[in-house]
Amino acid sequence: xxxxxxxxxxxxxxxxxxxxxxxxxxxxxxxxxxxxxxxxxxxxxxxxxxxxxxxxxxxxxxxxxxxxxxxxxxxxxxxxxxxxxxxxxxxxxxxxxxxxxxxxxxxxxxxxxxxxxxxxxxxxxxxxxxxxxxxxxxxxxxxxxxxxxxxxxxxxxxxxxxxxxxxxxxxxxxxxxxxxxxxxxxxxxxxxxxxxxxxxxxxxxxxxxxxxxxxxxxxxxxxxxxxxxxxxxxxxxxxxxxxxxxxxxxxxxxxxxxxxxxxxxxxxxxxxxxxxxxxxxxxxxxxxxxxxxxxxxxxxxxxxxxxxxxxxxxxxxxxxxxxxxxxxxxxxxxxxxxxxxxxxxxxxxxxxxxxxxxxxxxxxxxxxxxxxxxxxxxxxxxxxxxxxxxxxxxxxxxxxxxxxxxxxxxxxxxxxxxxxxxxxxxxxxxxxxxxxxxxxxxxxxxxxxxxxxxxxxxxxxxxxxxxxxxxxxxxxxxxxxxxxx
Numbered sequence: 001x002x003x004x005x006x007x008x009x010x011x012x013x014x015x016x017x018x019x020x021x022x023x024x025x026x027x028x029x030x031x032x033x034x035x036x037x038x039x040x041x042x043x044x045x046x047x048x049x050x051x052x053x054x055x056x057x058x059x060x061x062x063x064x065x066x067x068x069x070x071x072x073x074x075x076x077x078x079x080x081x082x083x084x085x086x087x088x089x090x091x092x093x094x095x096x097x098x099x100x101x102x103x104x105x106x107x108x109x110x111x112x113x114x115x116x117x118x119x120x121x122x123x124x125x126x127x128x129x130x131x132x133x134x135x136x137x138x139x140x141x142x143x144x145x146x147x148x149x150x151x152x153x154x155x156x157x158x159x160x161x162x163x164x165x166x167x168x169x170x171x172x173x174x175x176x177x178x179x180x181x182x183x184x185x186x187x188x189x190x191x192x193x194x195x196x197x198x199x200x201x202x203x204x205x206x207x208x209x210x211x212x213x214x215x216x217x218x219x220x221x222x223x224x225x226x227x228x229x230x231x232x233x234x235x236x237x238x239x240x241x242x243x244x245x246x247x248x249x250x251x252x253x254x255x256x257x258x259x260x261x262x263x264x265x266x267x268x269x270x271x272x273x274x275x276x277x278x279x280x281x282x283x284x285x286x287x288x289x290x291x292x293x294x295x296x297x298x299x300x301x302x303x304x305x306x307x308x309x310x311x312x313x314x315x316x317x318x319x320x321x322x323x324x325x326x327x328x329x330x331x332x333x334x335x336x337x338x339x340x341x342x343x344x345x346x347x348x349x350x351x352x353x354x355x356x357x358x359x360x361x362x363x364x365x366x367x368x369x370x371x372x373x374x375x376x377x378x379x380x381x382x383x384x385x386x387x388x389x390x391x392x393x394x395x396x397x398x399x400x401x402x403x404x405x406x407x408x409x410x411x412x413x414x415x416x417x418x419x420x421x422x423x424x425x426x427x428x429x430x431x432x433x434x435x436x437x438x439x440x441x442x443x444x445x446x447x448x449x450x451x452x453x454x455x456x457x458x459x460x461x462x463x464x465x466x467x468x469x470x471x472x473x474x475x476x477x478x479x480x481x482x483x484x485x
Contacts, residue, residue: 022050028138030217031120033146033154052143056155062299063160069290070167074174075102077287081280081342082178083481085335085387088272089471090182091481097189101174104190105197109166110136113197117205118148118165121212124220126228129206136162147211150298151414164294165205172201172243178387179251183261183468186476188453188461195453200250200445204242204438208234233427234434235408235416237306238295240350240400241438248394249439250446252385257450258461260384262468269386274334281338285314288345292352302413306352309360310345313352316364317344324372339392343371346396350431351404354416359407363400370399398435405431 022029024042033053035043043051079098083091105113112134119129133139139162144154148161173193180189207227216223224231229241236242261269271277292310296303321340325333347367348360355363375391385391405428408419418424454461467475474480 021047022052022140022143023048024050026050028140028143030213031133031138031146032140032158033144053154055142055144055157056298059150059155059298059300060157060160062303063156063164063294063297066290066294067160067164067167069287070164070171070294071102071287073284073287073291074167074171075099077280077283077285078171078174078177079280080276081284081338082181082387084273084276084278084280085178085271086181087269087471088481089473091272091473092479093186093472093476094177094181095481096477097177097180097186098174100190101177101193102170104193105170105173106166108194108197109162109169113169113202114139114162114165116198116202117169118162118210120219121206121210121216121223121227124216124223126207126210126224126226126231128203129210146213148297150296150300151302152298152300155298161297164297165209168239168243168291169197169201169205172239172247173197175244175247175389175393176251176254178389179255179385180258181386182472183258183386183462184254185457185461185463186472188457192449192453192461195449196250196446199449200246200442201242203441204246207438208236208242208434229434229437232433233417233430235354235404235427235431236350236401236434237353237404237413237416238292238349240346240397240404241435244346244349244393244397245401245435245438246442248390248392248397250442251389252383252394253443253446254450255383255385255390257447257454260382261386262465264384265382271335277335277338281341285341285345288314288349291345292349296353296413302353305356305412308357309352309355310348312357313348313360313364313367314341314344316361317341317347317368320365320368321372324368328376339371339375339388340368343367343392343396346393347371347400347403350397350400351407353413354404354408354410354419355412356407356409359403359409359421363403363407366403367396367399371396394439398439401431401435402428405429 035051079095082094086094115131115133116129119133122128122130139158141157141159145158149155173196207229210227212225215221289307293303293307318337318340322332322337325336344364344367347363371392374395375388378391406419406421408416409422410416410418417427420428
């Protein structure tokens with residue numbers, strides 16, 4: 001037995017040493033951080049191997065934890081939140097669509113999504129990435145990326161950054177479930193999210209968040225180093241534009257193209273379980289600290305400022321929405337307070353790493369006022385965005401993007417800039433361009449996808465009136481949310 005144990009240890013040690021033995025001509029070398037001399041030439045070991053840049057174990061531990069926090073927001077927080085808002089006969093369907101999005105987009109991200117969104121730029125235009133990192137080829141687990149890291153440098157393994165961004169890619173199409181709830185065929189939804197993640201999310205993420213090595217890893221001399229909106233100066237710390245504007249406005253397009261649910265405006269369509277709504281909102285709130293503070297990409301000082309800003313804005317948004325609802329209806333709404341929490345979380349997302357606690361307080365107020373007004377407007381127009389993706393995420397993300405242009409301060413995150421309130425009016429314009437560009441792209445591509453799919457899908461992408469009347473839990477899944485007998 002002892003011989004077997006020693007053999008295993010020896011083999012494992014040899015594997016670990018070989019795993020880190022990278023040569024200067026390895027295809028992955030140019031994408032990662034290795035020690036160099038003053039002239040930029042690689043430092044090598046006696047065996048001629050590259051010397052990886054140091055990994056900060058504290059930064060890595062925080063980013064892995066943040067990744068797990070963001071993950072639980074989708075199959076935990078969002079699924080439960082949406083299920084509670086749904087009618088009972090559609091609760092399982094809502095849960096199932098969010099859960100399956102979690103699995104499907106994880107696979108899409110590994111196969112091609114990460115490469116398109118964060119890989120080397122295709123042509124040096126800042127529009128979309130190449131497939132050089134498809135299947136996580138050239139994305140190492142034991143060496144930092146040369147481009148992606150925190151304000152103190154690239155201190156986490158490249159695959160750590162990749163998996164953190166995977167969780168963002170997962171939750172974004174899952175947010176759209178709120179708009180298609182109770183009337184879209186499950187089979188059509190599965191294909192739609194793959195297409196949407198590829199042609200909407202991956203493009204928007206590349207525009208705003210992609211960073212490259214020098215001259216696009218040597219392929220395009222003079223390349224600015226970012227996606228086109230990033231080069232333009234648009235700021236989005238954690239996804240107000242990339243995640244919430246794209247999903248929110250796409251959701252509105254789908255809701256309008258699918259049409260209203262049967263009986264909308266004539267029969268009650270109230271949330272079937274407010275306890276689930278509050279539990280889901282609480283899990284979202286909890287996970288959002290990984291969402292925003294994790295976007296610092298390190299356990300750095302701007303992770304702290306993002307964490308604080310997130311809590312302050314959300315708390316203020318809960319209070320503001322509750323007061324608005326109370327003043328408007330004469331009663332304090334629990335669902336309204338939960339919606340206010342989500343609105344605050346959405347709006348502070350793009351600003352979280354750039355703003356002070358007092359600015360976050362103001363953003364919380366603006367978020368609830370804007371989103372509450374949007375929901376009231378939607379209701380007056382009889383737009384059947386069933387669970388308010390547009391009113392909360394679309395408008396909340398837009399409000400947050402513009403507020404970032406107002407209240408950003410470079411002192412929190414050095415690669416950012418000051419906003420209009422702090423003497424730089426150009427930042428508001430730059431953020432507005434980034435926000436409206438992402439909105440226009442999302443709206444246009446989503447409309448095309450839905451139109452084409454509805455034409456080619458057998459019977460269209462909407463369930464039949466009979467299936468809708470029975471409920472999608474039974475007609476799509478053969479299951480019920482609650483079984484009492």
